[in-house]
Amino acid sequence: MAVVALPLLLLLLLGSSPTALVAVAADGEHEAAQFTVLDMTLLKPHDACSGHRVTPSQNGSWVPLYHPLGPCSPSFKGGAARAKPPSLADLLRQDQLRARHIHRMASGDFRVSKGSRKSPVWLEESQIHNKQRMGIDVKYGSQFSRQQVMHGPAAATDDDGGGGDGSSGESSPGVTQTVVLDTASDVPWINCVPCALAECPYYDPSRSTTYAAFPCNSTACKQLGRYANGCVNNQCQYRVNSTSGPTSSGTYGSDVLTLDSHNAITGFKFGCNNNDNNGDDSSGNNNGIMALGRGAQSLMAQASSTYGNAFSYCIPPRDSEKGFFRIGVPGGAPYMFVTTPMLTDRRSPSLYRAALVGISVAGERLNVPPEAFAASAVLDSRTALTRLPLTAYGALRAAFRDKMAAYRRAPATEEMDTCYNFTGVRFVKLPKVALVFDGNNAVVELDKYGILVGGGEDDHGCLAFTANSNDAAPAILGNVQQKTIEVLHDVADRNIGFRRLAC
Structure with a gap:
């Protein structure tokens, strides 16, 4: 009797209807469908990169996307060498600065914020901004080692520069640089340094045979608009402002941008940052900004004739996994x-x-x-x-x-x-x-x-x-x-x- 009593009691409570049992099961399934x-x-930090959870299709041009401070970054230091991550409160204070910047842009306010770039807010942004970012690795230029014959930067071949054929000898495919994707920026830029090392890890325009600075009277320089910053030695100067002050400034020029082993953009226009106190972290976790905005200088505007004016990205769920960045419209079912x-x-x-x-x-x-x-x-x-x-x-x-x-x-x-x-x-x-x-x-x-x-x-x-x-x-x-x-x-x-x- 005890074995029968429990199901009988359940039927009585449900109105003695088998249909009610089905209704309860259906309600449970409905609730499960609305929760995760x-x-x-x-969510805790991990020291190992697990790669892609879902392998991207090979259709089109794509590169891995990762957190510059996470274990999937080439510059990641794990274990005891791993830097203590910023607190959630620190990240949120930084995020407030970014949101304020976006809201100012949305209202059409592009003025430079007043105040010292040495203020606590500025230093805070520089130190922890990386945690909000997603980066990709690309290659800039055609680089030669110090032992090879160098003829300096290629001379401009036309009104807009664009680089020439360079010197004789065998060039490498360029210097790999980690750049942050920014859909609210128009001008791509990277940190540029004179480099005396035989194998230079940074982009040095003087060592690339395909680099050319834009002359001040070039069309590309005139198209900078509010990003123009005058002229130095007949070389076009640019300036990109951030939330708290000048982020990047220097010479505006062009070189080869290599996205992956099969895709490169010749005559790619970008800023060569010479501002040591720029507002974006330049500690080696990332070396610049890949601008994806809708302006005339962005990657998309420059690559549209080859890839179509479209791009997509997928941000991974955790720092220990990779996503991807793709140029062009994905195809297929x-x-x-x-x-x-x-x-x-x-x-x-x-x-x-x-x-x-x-x-x-x-x-x-x-x-x-x-x-x-x-x-x-x-x-x-x-x-x-x-x-x-x-x-x-x-x-x-x-x-x-x-x-x-x-x-x-x-x-x-x-x-x-x-x-x-x-x-x-x-x-x-x-x-x-x-x-x-x-x-x-x-x-x-x-x-x-x-x-x-x-x-x-x-x-x-x-x-x-x-x-x-x-x-x-x-x-x-x-x-x-x-x-x-x-x-x-x-x-x-x-x-x-x-x-x-x-x-």
Whole structure:
């Protein structure tokens, strides 16, 4: 009798209907479909690179993408030599600077910030900025060793420079440099140094037979616009400003850019940075910026005739894994993207924008009025956290807290005000979060690594979103929310695409 009693009692509680059992099972499956489980130990630092979780297709030109401070970086030092990572609070303070910079750009404010570059804020940005970035390795120039016959930089062959055939002898394919992808920048640049070493690890323009500085009256120099910085010895000078002051300045020239063993761009235009106090870290973890903005000087503008005016990238979920960067539009059935129109604001034509119209949490669309998303969202590769209009963030926060009520709350960390103490908890049940864009069912479900940040020594984790001060400023879609999603920027067809689980 005892064996029969429990199922009988269950049937009575369910109204003695077998259909009710099916309903309970269906409800359980529905709930499971609206939640995901995150292993908090995977958020902790690792000293070994596990490579690609998903191997990118060989279609088109692509290169590995990695965190410059992570174990997949060639300059990584693990074990006892590994530098102590910056705290979450430090990273968030830096991210506030980046978001402020993007919001200023979005409003059309390109003025240089006043104040000393030696201020604590400037030093803080220089020291920890790398953690927000994703880098790729490319090769600049055609380099010769000191033992080989050198004839100096190639003379300009026409009005715009562009390099010549160089000297006799056998050249190497260039010097490998780690550059950071920046979708909000227009002018590519790298740190340039005179180098006396036989095997120079840095780019030295005087040792490349294909380098040429642009003359001051060249078309390329005139096209710099607000990035122009005068003329020195009839060589065009550029200047790119950052959040806290001048980031990069020096001579504007061209050389061969080698993306991979099969793809190179001759006469690639870039800035040769000679500013020792630039605002971006130049400690060896990265050596410059690969500008991907919509301006005339960016990589995309220069490569469009060969690869088409499009690129995509996939940010890996963790520092110990690799993603990829690709030039051109991926083809074939496996590359199906959810797309939304690419928008342009005349105040900031270089930024990539799209219409974010809604958010869902655990399958339920938030009740946010359309006017809360009045400004189109900016997609940025270097901002970490997604910034939402104030009203939209308030609704997201309330829904997320409701679904996370089983976990202990923790104090706010800087601007992240929805944090939890996961001490003793390894597997965390997270509600799924999806962003809804304008378009035909343009719903983008975020990966579990794009919902929560933390997992450090204190075992705290926070919702990886924060709020703008009002509903007027545009949302910024940060790189945390872009993790594992191939984000396509198709300028030619004016579309933004999202493909989940790509890396």
